Amino acid sequence: MALRTENAAANPQIGHRPARLLPLLTMLVATVVSLAPVPLPGWPELTPAFALMALYHWTIYRPDLLPPVALFAIGVGFDLLSGGVPGVTPLLLLLSRAAVLSCRRRFVNRGFAFVWAGFAILTGAAMFGLWGLDSLLAWRLSSPNASVFRAAVTVALFPIASFVLGRSQHAFLGPA
Amino acid sequence: MIPLSMLRRSAAQRLIAPLLVVFSVTMIVLGKVDQTLFEQLRISATDYAAPLLDGLSRPFVAITDVAERARAMIDTYHRNVSLTEENTRLLHWRQAALALAEENKALRDLLKLAPESARSFVSARVIASSGGAYLRNLLVDAGSENGIARGQAAVVGEGLIGRVSEVGTRAARILLITDLNSRVPVVVERSGQRAILAGDNSEKPALWFIEPAAPLRIGDRIVTSGEGGIFPPGLPVGIVFAVEPGQPRVEPYRRPSQVEYVRIVDYGLAQGLPMPVAAPRGAPHAAPTGIGRTSHR
Structure with missing residues (x-):
């Protein structure tokens, strides 16, 4: 058992098959949590972009485990469930992935x-x-205030998400 | 030498992301041109996801309940005093209401007014919110199998918070009065001035096209006018919050984004809601979707 763990850690490309679904799973959880009806004042406007946090983390450390097709499917699912225009979220996720991947x-x-x-x-x-x-x-030109605050909340919460994602990556997929 | 199959696979992998970007943009354009295009898909998705979202929302409800209970325990004494005072006041109002109801009935009999249509309601739990800066809607755990139909009013406490915009079998979407796409014909109760309550994604929707008969006052009650036949007249919406020229705003009786349960009320008027405007693609293609069928049940 110890040998298996050591092997997986030594070569993260191998990993265990179910563990390789971790990035996808965290993206899914992040997307669903964004839809939760949290009864806090101003929550709908300020809902942190959890999916963006997961996308950023995995695109840097394990881009091979977060394929664009999966991002597209998750984005379309989010748009359908949130009542938004279908296509907006997948576009955002795919462009974000491309931007992070480039550097x-x-x-x-x-x-x-x-x-x-x-x-x-x-x-x-x-x-x-x-x-x-x-x-x-x-x-029509909408007020950018909500976006500014939402960006601030998302950036402020990133360290927590990064810690959780980093720990889970280390536990299931081995060190980056 | 790199095998040809590997080169092909690599090229395909490089192409897939740009292709999906193009596909996303196409979806946005098509969805904007014909707003009914994705509705059936949206309804199916919410129906399938309803049990998952229902389960997800429960911990938040539990946390809120615990917080409410803790707050209630701390406030017990003050709350008891204020409730006793309120009870005394309400007993007085109860007598007044009973007398007015009798008088109203007598006057209606005198005028031979047609009786108001019967109303029924379904209580539903909020299982998801829109989760974004540019949408204001809620998903509730009741659908056409519970008698929900498109256009029915969503009410919390005494105030209107929105209307049913999409109906699945197990879940329905409520377009909140604060959403950018919400327009509700209303009337200022004190002066009888008519206006349109227009959502702009903020917590306090604006009053548009208000008749300049009399100046608005902060605290004026805003109720539905009944025009358009979607809502019955006299349904409370909120109170005037700001009266700056050109920008009067209304504070809803309940903040729609903070509700846990809603009452979906059927006033028997839902069939008055027009179908969403389809793209000019010809009537056969824009045939009624599942929403249409449920709304004309």
Whole structure:
């Protein structure tokens, strides 16, 4: 048993088959949690973008386990359940993945502050994109306040998500 | 030498992400052009996901209940005093209401007014919210099998919070009065001025096209006017919160985003709700979806 764990840790590419579903599973959980009716004032506007946190983490450390097809399916599922325009969330997830993937090597083995700063930039761009898309689809300039606050809450909560994702990655898939 | 099959696979893998991006954009455009296109898919998705969302929402309800109980225990004395006072006041109002009801009945008999249509309601639990900055809707755990139909009013306590916009078998979506797409014909109870309550995704919807007969006052009660035939007249919506020229706003009686249970009331008017506008693709393609069938049950 000990040998198996050692092997998996030594070569994270191998991993155990069910464990390789971890990134997908965390993306799914993050998406479903975003839909939870939390009875807090202002929650709908400020719901943190949990899925973006999971996407960022896994795209940096295990992009092979988060294929674009899965992101597309999760995004469409979220749009259908949230009542939004289908296509908006998959577009956001796919573009975010592409952006992170293009510079992921700079984030691997770097300090957390650097990774966090990268996430802040990604979140800012994503929320700006969402705001722009909403304004375009509704054909009127909506207030960007909600997006700004949502981005701030998302960035503020990222360390917790990163810790949980990092620990689960270490436990199930071995070190990055 | 790299095998040809590996090169092909690698090329396909590189192509799939851009293709999916193009597909997403196509979906957005199609969904915008024809808003009925994805409705059946949306209803099926919510129906399938309803049990999962129901299970997920329960811990939040439990946490809220515990917090409420703790708060109630701390406030017991003050609450008891205020409830005793309120009870005395309400007993007075009960007598007044009984007298008014009698008088109302007598006047209606005199005028030979047609009796109000019967109403029935279903209580439903909120199992999901829209989770985003640009949507204001709720999913509830009751659908067409519970008698819910498109257009029915969603009420919490004494106030309207929205209307049923999509109905599945086990779940229904409520478009909140705060949503950008919500427009409700209302009337200022004190002055009789008509207006449109227009959601803009903020917690306090705006009053549009208000008749300039008399100045609004903060605290004026806003009720539905009954125009359009979706809601009955006189259904309380909220009170005037801000009266700045050009930007009067209404505070709903209950913040729609913080409700756990809603009453879906059937006033027998739901069939008055028009179907969503389909794209000009010809009538046969825009045939009524599942929503349409349930709304005209």
